[in-house]
Amino acid sequence: MKKVQVVVIGAGVVGMSTAVCIAEALPFCTVTVLAEKFSPDTTSDVAAGILLPKEIQGVPLERQQRWFKGTFDHLLAITESPQTSEAGVFMSSGYQIFKEVPSITKPYWADIVFGFRIMTDREMKRFPNYKFGQAITTLKCESLRYLPWLEKRLTKAGGQMKREKVTDLQQLAHSYDVIVNCSGLGSRSLVGDEQVYPVRGQILKVHAPWLKHFIRVIDGNAYIYPGIDYVTLGGTQQVNDWRLEVDKDDSKGIMERCSKLVPALRTAQVLGEKVGLRPGRSNLRLEREWLQVQERQVPLVHNYGHGSWGISLSWGSALEALDLVRRSLHEKPPRARL
Numbered sequence: 001m002k003k004v005q006v007v008v009i010g011a012g013v014v015g016m017s018t019a020v021c022i023a024e025a026l027p028f029c030t031v032t033v034l035a036e037k038f039s040p041d042t043t044s045d046v047a048a049g050i051l052l053p054k055e056i057q058g059v060p061l062e063r064q065q066r067w068f069k070g071t072f073d074h075l076l077a078i079t080e081s082p083q084t085s086e087a088g089v090f091m092s093s094g095y096q097i098f099k100e101v102p103s104i105t106k107p108y109w110a111d112i113v114f115g116f117r118i119m120t121d122r123e124m125k126r127f128p129n130y131k132f133g134q135a136i137t138t139l140k141c142e143s144l145r146y147l148p149w150l151e152k153r154l155t156k157a158g159g160q161m162k163r164e165k166v167t168d169l170q171q172l173a174h175s176y177d178v179i180v181n182c183s184g185l186g187s188r189s190l191v192g193d194e195q196v197y198p199v200r201g202q203i204l205k206v207h208a209p210w211l212k213h214f215i216r217v218i219d220g221n222a223y224i225y226p227g228i229d230y231v232t233l234g235g236t237q238q239v240n241d242w243r244l245e246v247d248k249d250d251s252k253g254i255m256e257r258c259s260k261l262v263p264a265l266r267t268a269q270v271l272g273e274k275v276g277l278r279p280g281r282s283n284l285r286l287e288r289e290w291l292q293v294q295e296r297q298v299p300l301v302h303n304y305g306h307g308s309w310g311i312s313l314s315w316g317s318a319l320e321a322l323d324l325v326r327r328s329l330h331e332k333p334p335r336a337r338l
C-alpha cells in the first residue's frame with residue numbers, strides 16, 4: 001500500500017519532536033524533515049534547556065498543563081533509561097527568585113515538576129535583594145545532545161531529513177499529503193505571520209564544575225544553569241533584534257548579573273558565547289488549516305511560536321500536532337473552493 005507522505009518543516013526541538021511523534025505513532029506514514037538548518041545550528045541548540053515554563057496569556061491552563069506534562073513525562077522516562085546520557089536529559093534542582101512577592105505564588109506547573117515549594121527564610125538570606133523564591137526539581141534537556149538523538153530515533157522509525165529552505169507551500173503540496181509547519185521564527189516569511197517576531201537571547205558557557213544548583217531570576221535577565229559539559233549563564237531578551245553576532249556588552253552584563261548571585265563565577269573561564277533568536281508570539285500557534293492546491297485540499301498543521309519555552313513544551317505540543325495530523329487523515333476536508 002502506498003504510504004502517506006508527511007513533510008515536517010523545521011529541525012529545531014519542535015520540528016524534530018513532531019517528526020518523531022508522527023513517524024512512531026503512524027507507521028503508514030513516511031515522514032520527511034525539510035530544514036534550512038539542523039543541529040548544532042538551530043535556535044534550539046542555543047537554549048539552556050531547563051523545563052520551567054511561563055504562563056502564556058490567552059491559552060487555557062489545562063492545555064498548557066498538557067503541553068508541559070507531556071514534555072516532562074516523556075523526558076523523565078528518558079532519565080530512567082540507559083539513554084539519558086546520550087540524549088542529554090537529566091534532573092536539575094534550583095531556585096527561582098523574585099524581587100517582589102508575585103500575585104500567583106504557585107504556578108500552573110507546580111504539581112508537574114518535583115518537590116515544588118516556597119523557599120524558606122533561611123534560604124532567602126542568600127539573596128538579600130530578593131523577597132520571595134521557589135525551590136524546584138525539574139529536568140534539563142540539552143539540545144546539542146538531544147537533537148542528534150532525536151535524529152537517530154527518526155531514522156529508526158523510517159523517517160528522513162533533507163536540507164532545504166522552503167519558500168512555497170503550494171509547490172511543496174505537490175509532493176506531500178500532509179504539511180506540518182515547525183519553522184519557528186521562519187514562519188514570519190514562510191506563512192506571512194507577522195505576529196511572530198525575534199526575541200534575541202545571548203548566553204555564556206563557563207567552566208564551573210563545582211556549581212550544581214541552578215538559580216534563575218524571574219525576569220530571565222540573570223540565570224545560572226549547570227549542565228553536562230559547562231554552566232550556562234544568561235540572559236538577554238531583546239525584542240525585534242535580529243542580530244546573530246555576539247555583543248560583548250551583553251556578555252559583560254550577563255557576567256555582572258550572574259556573579260552578583262554567585263560571586264565565584266567572576267573568575268570562571270568563559271568557554272563560549274552564543275546567540276539565538278527565539279520565535280516570539282503572544283501565544284504559540286498550534287492548529288490545522290487546509291491548503292487549497294488546485295482541486296486538492298492538503299492539511300497544513302502549524303506548531304510554532306514557542307518563545308522562551310520551546311524545550312519545555314516541545315513533546316507535549318508535538319503530541320497535539322500528531323493528533324491534528326491523525327484527525328486530518330480521517331476527516332473529510334471542507335468543500336473545495338473551485
Ligand SMILES: Cc1cc2nc3c(=O)[nH]c(=O)nc-3n(C[C@H](O)[C@H](O)[C@H](O)COP(=O)(O)OP(=O)(O)OC[C@H]3O[C@@H](n4cnc5c(N)ncnc54)[C@H](O)[C@@H]3O)c2cc1C
Pocket residue numbers: 009010011012013014015034035036037038042043044045046047048049050051052164165166167182183184185186187190200201202203234235275276277278279304305306307308309310311312313
Ligand atoms: C538564549 C536562549 C535560551 C533558551 N533557554 C531555554 C530554556 O532553558 N528552556 C526552554 O524551554 N526554552 C529555552 N529557549 C527557547 C527555545 O530555544 C525555543 O523556544 C525553541 O528553540 C524553539 O524551537 P523551534 O524548533 O520552534 O525553533 P528553531 O530551533 O529555531 O528551529 C526552527 C527550524 O525551522 C527551520 N526553518 C525556518 N524557516 C524555514 C524554511 N523556510 N525552510 C526550511 N526550514 C526552515 C530552521 O532552519 C530550523 O531548523 C531559549 C532560547 C534562547 C535563545
Ligand SMILES: O=C([O-])CC(=O)C(=O)O
Pocket residue numbers: 048050201216220223234235278307308309
Ligand atoms: O529564561 C530562562 O530561564 C531560559 C530561557 O528559557 C530563555 O532564555 O529563553
